[in-house]
Amino acid sequence: MRYRKLGNTGLEVSEIGFGGEWVDGTPEEALAMVRAADEAGINILDCWMPDPTRRSNLGDALAESGARDRWVIQGHLGSTWQDGQYVRTRDLAQVKPAFEDLLARFHTGYMDLGMIHYVDSPAEYEEATSGAFMDYVRELHAAGTIRHIGLSTHNPKIAKRAALNPEIEMILFSVNPAFDMMPATENLDDYFGEAGEQSARDGMTPERAELYALCEETGTGITVMKGFMGGRLFDAAQSPFGVALTPVQCLEYALTRPAVASVMVGFSAPEHVADAVAYETATPEERDYARVLAGAPRHAYIGQCTYCGHCAPCPQGIDIASVNKFYDLATMYDEVPDSLREHYRALGTTASACIACHACERRCPFGVGIADKMAAAAELFGC
Known part of the structure; x- marks a missing residue:
């Protein structure tokens, strides 16, 4: 447990x-x-x-x-x-x-x-x-x-x-x-x-x-x-x-x-x-x-990250689901809270390491534009 x-x-x-x-x-x-x-x-x-x-x-x-x-x-x-x-x-x-x-x-x-x-x-x-x-x-x-x-x-x-x-x-x-x-x-x-x-x-x-x-x-x-x-x-x-x-x-x-x-x-x-x-x-x-x-006949998750992890593994070692989670949380605020910024940095390999190879996007069941989200996260968090 x-x-x-x-x-x-x-x-x-x-x-x-x-x-x-x-x-x-x-x-x-x-x-x-x-x-x-x-x-x-x-x-x-x-x-x-x-x-x-x-x-x-x-x-x-x-x-x-x-x-x-x-x-x-x-x-x-x-x-x-x-x-x-x-x-x-x-x-x-x-x-x-x-x-x-x-x-x-x-x-x-x-x-x-x-x-x-x-x-x-x-x-x-x-x-x-x-x-x-x-x-x-x-x-x-x-x-x-x-x-x-x-x-x-x-x-x-x-x-x-x-x-x-x-x-x-x-x-x-x-x-x-x-x-x-x-x-x-x-x-x-x-x-x-x-x-x-x-x-x-x-x-x-x-x-x-x-x-x-x-x-x-x-x-x-x-x-x-x-x-x-x-x-x-x-x-x-x-x-x-x-x-x-x-x-x-x-x-x-x-x-x-x-x-x-x-x-x-x-x-x-x-x-x-x-x-x-x-x-x-x-x-x-x-x-x-x-x-x-x-694959459901009725759903509206297309384009939304649900942090399911299908995008892994990233060749650069980015924990994509966690980056997306912290990015989504941070965008709820006018300014990024310090606690979220520290959680993000603690990941070690951050979104700035993304080389836009798009391998993750081919695995995502919801069609999320992951490379774009990585770029947005790197800009928001500054690394």
Whole structure:
């Protein structure tokens, strides 16, 4: 298992994470999944679910396996269980007992990441980051009951606001090749409707590209939800691209976005852990999402670098995908941030070494004018 830094939190997390949403079977089944994940090296778990069954299943499994101290847990504030139903709220009369219940069922005195739960509209963001609710979050943080403050959202405009908020250190965000085509929306259902197929033809939205650049610059870590688009990307009939991707290809796509540290994968059986962890030993061909998308009947990635690495090897030793990534990030700003300039220079062989042989362009599945991009990068960064 490979591990990545989660922004500026100081935490090292496994690039494959555990989304606990489907742990609603027996306690024995939950224990088997936690043990399988722990043995595979997975060390980050998201628990947004407020219902007692799934919370107890996970919490008891962690306690019985003795693994709590090895896990980074994302625990959500604002996800409550009322009259047998999930209710998202900022009402502290409901929020406080729900969070205390989470701690109790997980047999712990703290959450590594205290997540401001599910904020998708500007009004919700204002409510969640000001007033009594945020005061409670700050109180928990000051006491060490939550070690770091995070926020979950599906809306890139809200995610950008969070990335600019110095109190919020990371975000849980929905990332997959289909959602990256979709314009910002306050309604999650929009991502799964008819607009998805049209968006697949329109190209990555500026909000998404700008968000990834901003998170890289501010050190705001990203953990990923909905990396498989609810399984729709595995079925050509349901995929907005008209082709099927594999779990490994979806993981590769998410993990090559700037600032992404880990993808939360939903497990409902131990074998699902093995299926996800197979990413760690997958071949470049098995990870290759680019060839699939390039041959899709509906896609809009032509001319856009997706950092897939097909351009390699460069005879001059340029890491073309990384140069393109830093160039794309830098062009989001009026002036190149010093941090990006240093990341670029640390590559060693920079874009100025390009001899415009165009060998890379013949391998690029999306028809990117790589030689021109190298020249632009050399000019922008000055080397």
